[in-house]
Amino acid sequence: GEDVEQSLFLSVREGDSSVINCTYTDSSSTYLYWYKQEPGAGLQLLTYIFSNMDMKQDQRLTVLLNKKDKHLSLRIADTQTGDSAIYFCAERGGGSYIPTFGRGTSLIVHP
Amino acid sequence: KAGVTQTPRYLIKTRGQQVTLSCSPISGHRSVSWYQQTPGQGLQFLFEYFSETQRNKGNFPGRFSGRQFSNSRSEMNVSTLELGDSALYLCASSSRTGSSYEQYFGPGTRLTVT
Numbered sequence: 001g002e003d004v005e006q007s008l009f010l011s012v013r014e015g016d017s018s019v020i021n022c023t024y025t026d027s028s029s030t031y032l033y034w035y036k037q038e039p040g041a042g043l044q045l046l047t048y049i050f051s052n053m054d055m056k057q058d059q060r061l062t063v064l065l066n067k068k069d070k071h072l073s074l075r076i077a078d079t080q081t082g083d084s085a086i087y088f089c090a091e092r093g094g095g096s097y098i099p100t101f102g103r104g105t106s107l108i109v110h111p
Numbered sequence: 112k113a114g115v116t117q118t119p120r121y122l123i124k125t126r127g128q129q130v131t132l133s134c135s136p137i138s139g140h141r142s143v144s145w146y147q148q149t150p151g152q153g154l155q156f157l158f159e160y161f162s163e164t165q166r167n168k169g170n171f172p173g174r175f176s177g178r179q180f181s182n183s184r185s186e187m188n189v190s191t192l193e194l195g196d197s198a199l200y201l202c203a204s205s206s207r208t209g210s211s212y213e214q215y216f217g218p219g220t221r222l223t224v225t
Contacts, residue, residue: 031212043146043154043201043216050210088154098167101154 006089006102012109018076020105022089025070030093032065034074037104038085046074051093076107084109113138115204115217123223129190132220136183136204140215142166143185145177148199148219157200160185189222197224 003025012018024032033048049056049063049072056063062075072091076083086104116135124130136143144159144167156169160179177187183204189196199221205214 042218043203045214045216048212090154098169099156101156103153 004089004091004100004102006087006105008103009106009108012079012107014079014081014109014111016079018074018079018083018107018109020074020076020087020089020107022072022074022102023070024072024089024091024100026091026093026100027070028093029070029091030097031091032063032072033090033092033099034061034063034072035088035090035101036085037088043088046087079107079109081109081111083107115202115215117200117202117217117220119220120218121221121223123225124192125225126192126194128192129188130192130222131186131188132200132202132222134185134187134202134204134217136185136202137206137215140204140206141183142205142207143179143183144203144205145185145187146201146203147171148201149195149197154201157187192224194224196222198222 005023030051034046036044036046047058047061049065054065060077064073086106088104089102090099092099118133142161145157147155158177159167163179174190179185199219201219203214203216
C-alpha cells in the first residue's frame with residue numbers, strides 16, 4: 001500500500017531554519033499536508049499543498065513539493081522553542097482517497 | 112467560535128465491552144473524520160463523514176463503525192474491544208471552500224482497554 005516516510009528526529013538551534021523532509025510512494029497523491037502535535041495536545045493542520053503546486057509559503061513556513069521524486073519538505077524559518085513538537089507529513093489521493101500519515105519527525109529546538 | 116469537542120476525554124474499558132465516542136464539529140463544518148493514534152501504528156485514518164454519509168473508510172475491522180447526525184455531530188463505536196484498541200482517538204472537522212481548506216482537531220479521547 002501507500003507509504004509515507006519521515007526521519008524520526010531533528011535538532012536545531014533557536015533562530016536557525018528547520019527543514020523536515022518526507023517521501024511518499026503514491027504517485028497519484030492529490031493533497032499533501034503537514035501537521036503539528038505538541039506534547040499532550042491534539043493535532044493541528046499547519047499547511048497543505050496541492051499536487052499541481054511546487055511551493056507554498058505561509059509566514060515562517062515554506063512547503064516544497066518535488067512531485068517527480070515524491071518528496072515533500074517543510075521549512076520553518078527562525079525556529080523558536082515553541083516550534084518544538086512532532087511534525088507529521090500526510091498524503092491523500094489516488095483511488096482510495098484515504099489519508100496516509102508518516103510516523104512523525106520530532107523537532108527539538110535548543111537555545 | 113467553539114472548537115471541536117470530544118467526549119469523553121478518558122475512558123477505561125475491559126476486553127469484550129463496547130464503547131461509543133462522540134465528536135461535535137465546529138459550527139458550519141459538515142465533514143467529520145476520525146483517526147486512531149497508537150505508539151505502534153502511528154496515526155491511522157478510520158473514517159470520514161459528510162452530511163451524514165460515510166465518504167471514506169480506513170483499513171479497520173468491522174468492529175469499528177461510525178455515524179453522523181443531521182447536526183453534523185458524529186459518533187464512533189468500537190464493539191468487542193481488544194487490548195490493541197487502546198489508543199488516542201482523534202476527531203477532526205473540516206470545510207473546503209473553493210481552493211481553501213480548513214481542518215481542526217479535537218483534543219482526543221484516550222481509550223484504555225484492560
